[in-house]
Amino acid sequence: MSRTVRAAAERAAPSGEAATVAEAFAVALPVGRWSSDPAVVDGHRLDRSGWVPVGRPLGVAFARDVADVQAVLRVAETQQVTVTVRGAGTGLAGGAAAGAGTVVLDVSGLNRIRELSVDDALAVVEPGVITADLDAAARAAGLSYPPDPASAAISTIGGNIATNAGGLRCAKYGVTRESVLGLDVVLPSGEVIHTGRRTVKGVAGYDLTGLFVGSEGTLGVIVGATVRLRPLPRATVTLAAFFDTLPAAVDAVTALAAAGVVPAVAELLDARTVAAVNALTGGGDPAASEAVFLLVQTDGFGADAEADVAQAVLAEQARLVRRSSDAATAQALLEARRAALPALERLGRVLIEDIAVPRSRLAEAARRVTEIGAAAGVDIYTLAHVADGNLHPIIVVDPAEPEIPPRAWAAAEQIFALALELGGTVTGEHGVGVLKRRWLAAELDPATHDLQRRLRSTLDPAGTLTPGRAL
């Protein structure tokens, strides 16, 4: 153990007991892979949810290989402390936010693409690989990794798997689960298991891969993933449609489905979000001022034919539809969509909600979210992965307010209740984390909730992993 690390451990641990615990981790890990320096810990204990747990974690383990992860879990068991697993810390539900008494296990240093097989159309990656980097590597080989959360440029594949991340291409290519063939997982006991396989099909044993995907770091620590790659689409056509009203845009998406169109991307931004993006980027189509924006992409061998149908359908409701087969234009439009969150963050503090409803209830959901905002006196902006029925109402709070006011929390609660009333879910793709735990019990029936708890106890009997999250 280096002197620097030892010194840091001592500085962070005033009490004898905490010092002993920190020392146990420091000794169990290679030099430089443990810190209890308060500044370091503070830089690795929050995510992007805005949730700040009380107190400071005991320290941060910077895992670089599987043995480090095993060592951390074994020491945690011996020392009877809990472990909060962390990738890039881009989560939006508080899953990686850590407080007093826990140890942060940062796996972002496990960041190699171990294999990329064109013949088998798969990659074997470590959890800390940035999702966009994996896709870029696949594209360089003539393939693609379709799951594309809006955070792809900053989030890790491990975090994406832990939350079963969605994103922009799910209607056609599925969520993260559909691209994960197998996992290497360190169980809380320190044992390593291997789930799934290198084949697309396989039914030997229960689907443990699916159980770990979306388990938010509560069942085991993902240290490797075999992910499916897909052929690069032959062509992509982008349609930018502008509508006078949100219901008109939602109706147009329903009409697309009825016409048999399966868009690769279908992103909706309400008019005020469009204005915020334009204010940030200085861009914007002058013909589209105060319009609701719908970005649709078709791809594959039939991209043009599918876009023909889509364009005709959209034109029935839209004020304007622009079409492009040009990659730069498409990229610029997608960048505008990705700029939505930064644009709103300039306006104030944001509470990002993430409900999903059956497609037939989407128009009602969008309308009632607006009503909830008006009644509560809070600003709500709406983005949607609209073909999935996945709505992100974003509550923006005046930065002058000292903290997020009760009326904003109350509006969020009403949005959750609305999702359940419409037969949907309180979280489409961000995870339960800590912020939606109370609502999970409302979404699941008691017997199902109980079974979830029993599964967690089976995998993690001592309750070591990411306590107080997901369930």
Next chain:
Amino acid sequence: MSRTVRAAAERAAPSGEAATVAEAFAVALPVGRWSSDPAVVDGHRLDRSGWVPVGRPLGVAFARDVADVQAVLRVAETQQVTVTVRGAGTGLAGGAAAGAGTVVLDVSGLNRIRELSVDDALAVVEPGVITADLDAAARAAGLSYPPDPASAAISTIGGNIATNAGGLRCAKYGVTRESVLGLDVVLPSGEVIHTGRRTVKGVAGYDLTGLFVGSEGTLGVIVGATVRLRPLPRATVTLAAFFDTLPAAVDAVTALAAAGVVPAVAELLDARTVAAVNALTGGGDPAASEAVFLLVQTDGFGADAEADVAQAVLAEQARLVRRSSDAATAQALLEARRAALPALERLGRVLIEDIAVPRSRLAEAARRVTEIGAAAGVDIYTLAHVADGNLHPIIVVDPAEPEIPPRAWAAAEQIFALALELGGTVTGEHGVGVLKRRWLAAELDPATHDLQRRLRSTLDPAGTLTPGRAL
């Protein structure tokens, strides 16, 4: 309890204890939903694997609703007998084959399509619905249910879910798992839980849906399913390609993938299987005699453009490629593929294997299966869902042999070993059942196998459900 049922129960139960057990089930169920008549029991205790367990089950419960399933599981718990769940009995791995001491729970009577929503693109079905009937109902509404096991006309959706059935359209549309949004499940305790949701996205809680899909009746009894429907493809193009050798055909499929083609169907039949099919149907393309047959379909808006590319790629290796956009021709070719198993069953008793290997190892797998057959002196015919790497070597045994000879079993064992050696699985889509249990331990590492057992114990602590199967 009707006199007939009571009489049957008495006839089947010579010992006082068995009579008491049968009586308990008969009393707990509505009239006509229990039988221990040996003739009835014998008609409901085997599947299509050819495996015959020792002894006769205590009786058969013919469930018509969820309450019947609950009643059976509660009586089983009280009486300490096991329950073997059964749909249409078309399984190929012995999962539904039942012997002495168990009770058969037949859920084929739960056979209603409860809902078919065009707007939400989903159906809510009971487990006994025949898979092809669900697809037909979806098609009548302008949608489709893509999972298409070769048995679709005779197997149930519940059985498909229990084995995570694959079939002909997986390369593009995924296996059954990808089409199941949620499940209603009766746990061994008799409690009903609801997993998943009506939305495509949703990450509230662990993926219990995925855990039950493919669990082969060992974790709970599926009594309802919410399944995803997809738009009917705009167009379908069928290519029938004939090759001189199996490696040439496999190479052509690899070349399709490299060209970015994602076939909706890619079915391979070796030359001797083609000959058997032609002998059965009296058909066959004279230009294709003694050829390996590859059936490729493209579909969607780009069906024609994708078929153009596919046809050019196939033509590089094939003796002949025929193309059709005509639905009747496509249907006839698919029927020829579906006739393969009946055609082979005319030749003798069949052992149907079901390995999957990484795509890059498929040519080697096919070649070595042929070598295994030659060395063992057994006839092996090969079909493949070739784009998935899923190979069905079918061992055909002379019907004059009194039973399946040791050399046939030995060849099967060598095929399993081959699958694992090539990084594949001993079962791509049929399930472990009873026939592959020994090989499951070889495929899974001990820690993973142990976790599977612990999960099973968590869900079914008394070991009531389908004992001796799947694990």
